[in-house]
Amino acid sequence: xxxxxxxxxxxxxxxxxxxxxxxxxxxxxxxxxxxxxxxxxxxxxxxxxxxxxxxxxxxxxxxxxxxxxxxxxxxxxxxxx
Amino acid sequence: xxxxxxxxxxxxxxxxxxxxxxxxxxxxxxxxxxxxxxxxxxxxxxxxxxxxxxxxxxxxxxxxxxxxxxxxxxxxxxxxxxxxxxxxxxxxxxxxxxxxxxxxxxxxxxxxxxxxxxxxxxxxxxxxxxxxxxxxxxxxxxxxxxxxxxxxxxxxxxxxxxxxxxxxxxxxxxxxxxxxxxxxxxxxxxxxxxxxxxxxxxxxxxxxxxxxxxxxxxxxxxxxxxxxxxxxxxxxxxxxxxxxxxxxxxxxxxxxxxxxxxxxxxxxxxxxxxxxxxxxxxxxxxxxxxxxxxxxxxxxxxxxxxxxxxxxxxxxxxxxxxxxxxxxxxxxxxxxxxxxxxxxxxxxxxxxxxxxxxxxxxxxxxxxxxxxxxxxxxxxxxxxxxxxxxx
Numbered sequence: 113x114x115x116x117x118x119x120x121x122x123x124x125x126x127x128x129x130x131x132x133x134x135x136x137x138x139x140x141x142x143x144x145x146x147x148x149x150x151x152x153x154x155x156x157x158x159x160x161x162x163x164x165x166x167x168x169x170x171x172x173x174x175x176x177x178x179x180x181x182x183x184x185x186x187x188x189x190x191x192x193x
Numbered sequence: 194x195x196x197x198x199x200x201x202x203x204x205x206x207x208x209x210x211x212x213x214x215x216x217x218x219x220x221x222x223x224x225x226x227x228x229x230x231x232x233x234x235x236x237x238x239x240x241x242x243x244x245x246x247x248x249x250x251x252x253x254x255x256x257x258x259x260x261x262x263x264x265x266x267x268x269x270x271x272x273x274x275x276x277x278x279x280x281x282x283x284x285x286x287x288x289x290x291x292x293x294x295x296x297x298x299x300x301x302x303x304x305x306x307x308x309x310x311x312x313x314x315x316x317x318x319x320x321x322x323x324x325x326x327x328x329x330x331x332x333x334x335x336x337x338x339x340x341x342x343x344x345x346x347x348x349x350x351x352x353x354x355x356x357x358x359x360x361x362x363x364x365x366x367x368x369x370x371x372x373x374x375x376x377x378x379x380x381x382x383x384x385x386x387x388x389x390x391x392x393x394x395x396x397x398x399x400x401x402x403x404x405x406x407x408x409x410x411x412x413x414x415x416x417x418x419x420x421x422x423x424x425x426x427x428x429x430x431x432x433x434x435x436x437x438x439x440x441x442x443x444x445x446x447x448x449x450x451x452x453x454x455x456x457x458x459x460x461x462x463x464x465x466x467x468x469x470x471x472x473x474x475x476x477x478x479x480x481x482x483x484x485x486x487x488x489x490x491x492x493x494x495x496x497x498x499x500x501x502x503x504x505x506x507x508x509x510x511x512x513x514x515x516x517x518x519x520x521x522x523x524x525x526x527x528x529x530x531x532x533x534x535x536x537x538x539x540x541x542x543x544x545x546x547x548x549x550x551x552x553x554x555x556x557x558x559x560x561x562x563x564x565x566x567x568x569x570x571x572x573x574x575x576x577x578x579x580x581x582x583x584x
Contacts (some may be wrong), residue, residue: 143531150504150532154496169417173503 117183120163125179128152130138143191149150153177166190194225194237198251200258202559203234207268211488212261217432218356218490219253220245226254230317265495268502273562274482275469277513281479283568284515287561288437290569303435303442310584314563315556317581319447321426321475322554325468326422326449331462334423336406339397340522344409347536350401351554353497356490357397357429361441362392399428403448404551407523408533411452416547418453420461438561439514439521455530458550462526465552469524477511477575479566485525486508506530510554512562523562 115181126136129147148156157176161167166189168176176182204212209228216236218228223243229235236254240247291297296308307315323333339361345351359553378387400406403425411419427446434440451461466482473480485507486498497532501507510524527550533539534546541547551581567574571584 149494150500150530151496154500158496167266170266170499171505173266173499174505174530 114187117164117186119180121160121182121186122160123191124159124163125156128156139178143177160186163166194238194307196240196247196251197235200234200236200252200255203232204228204258204261205232205265205345208261208265209233209458211417212258213324213489214255214262214431214434215490217434219257220250221461223250228301229296233403247507249357261494266499267485268499270480270502271484271505271508273466274447275477276470276474276480279477279479281513281515281551281566282572283566284570287390287564287569288518291564294569297438303379303431303440304310305438307557310582311560313582314438314460314578315445315560317578318476318554318559318563319556321432321472322447322449323422323521325465325472326420328418329449329464329470331420331422331449334410334421336400336403336409336423336425338426339398340400340405341397341409342395342422344405348405348408348533349536350405351541353489354401354429354485357401357431359401359428359430360395361397361399362395364391367391375488400425400442401427403427403553405451407450407452408539408549411539412537413539415542415544416452417542418451418457418547420449420451420465422447422449424448433576438557439517441557444558446553447555447556448551450551452547452549452551455548457494458548464549465549466526468509469552471528473510475575476563477567480510480512480523480562481520482508482526485522504528504530512566514562514565516565521558521562522555523558524552526550526552544565564573 122136122140124191125140126133129145131145135145138144141181142153157168157173160182164186166186168185168189172185176185213226213228222241226236226238226242229459238250238254240250288297290332291311293540294310296311298306300306303437323362326333340533342351355562374391376574380387403423407421407423410514424445424447426443428443430442431440432531435442452459470482484502484505486501487507489497506528508526509522511520512517512523529549531546531548539547569584571579571582
């Protein structure tokens with residue numbers, strides 16, 4: 113994973129769900145955090161789009177369910193893949 | 194119309210119906226309204242005199258549009274089945290004929306009574322759906338028409354669909370309040386005259402859906418899997434949108450409900466979709482099955498709708514109504530992930546919250562779609578129906 117993108121994604125997740133620094137170091141995936149439910153997921157998507165200046169296509173929303181996948185998709189969108 | 198308001202941006206074509214359906218709820222003073230057909234960025238409206246100010250109503254219209262569009266993204270609609278090529282020769286509105294036959298009686302907005310022929314037709318449709326439930330060993334249950342406010346609170350329904358709720362109350366157990374009510378209660382032509390202070394606080398509502406009852410039934414249990422079917426009356430208040438049998442306040446729904454692992458309920462939802470395609474083919478209906486979202490009445494509408502579409506949580510059976518040149522949702526296939534498992538503390542064999550899905554058919558809408566496409570002459574109906582019913 114791209115370390116810089118990974119770090120910013122982690123911070124965005126921590127900020128969106130108001131996590132403690134300790135919780136922020138856990139395995140971050142949908143369903144593993146109390147706030148990462150359906151509404152929380154869409155809040156996170158919007159926060160990530162603002163943070164990285166990207167727009168996730170609708171078909172990708174269901175895929176953005178863990179750190180690794182989010183980082184990979186942002187990396188792809190930023191490099192124009 | 195006398196007033197108009199400019200929206201910040203145009204309403205996308207696929208959201209026009211959703212936008213217009215929300216406007217009746219913004220003000221009791223709103224009489225008529227319309228969105229400019231071409232540009233879709235201006236709303237014209239009329240207000241009742243002596244009610245809300247035009248500026249207030251305008252700001253609310255803009256607010257509804259903003260919330261609808263907030264965080265919206267282009268929908269990626271999936272079509273699971275399409276049977277739209279069947280020739281439909283009938284294109285008249287069945288309502289006037291049904292009323293002239295004394296098969297349909299309107300009691301009020303969204304409230305209808307049905308005569309023997311319509312009842313037989315709806316029963317036949319229900320029997321066919323129930324046969325699918327039996328094939329999958331889903332035994333029949335029966336639930337109350339009333340539903341506890343606690344249950345709807347736990348299901349997040351109160352917050353997600355507040356505009357469609359139908360509250361139930363009764364008089365307080367207080368002799369003076371009961372006597373006072375009996376003295377003043379009367380119909381004034383628009384509503385019941387009474388002192389609201391004589392009413393007890395709300396403990397129950399009329400149920401908006403069937404399956405919630407079953408999730409509550411399983412509360413705090415650990416189960417491997419379960420499947421049931423139930424027929425129930427459902428109530429969704431839809432203000433000025435209530436229109437004939439298309440959009441009833443009080444309607445009848447047959448549901449088939451699955452509870453278990455994610456794989457189990459998704460497998461069975463797929464089977465329900467396949468069974469439904471075969472059933473609608475037997476009824477010779479023109480239809481499509483497409484991904485859909487619920488009409489959430491919340492600030493995060495766009496987000497929730499996008500989530501439902503992205504995660505394939507809801508598919509609807511859409512049947513064309515030729516007389517309206519419009520589609521009508523007559524059934525749906527819903528996957529709730531583990532939402533109800535978590536809400537009602539229902540766990541699976543592995544200790545994790547169970548997943549749930551339900552398949553539902555609105556029987557009045559099924560009957561309307563059938564009659565709108567095939568007409569009211571049973572000699573012209575498909576054999577699978579005409580063999581059992583003659584009109």
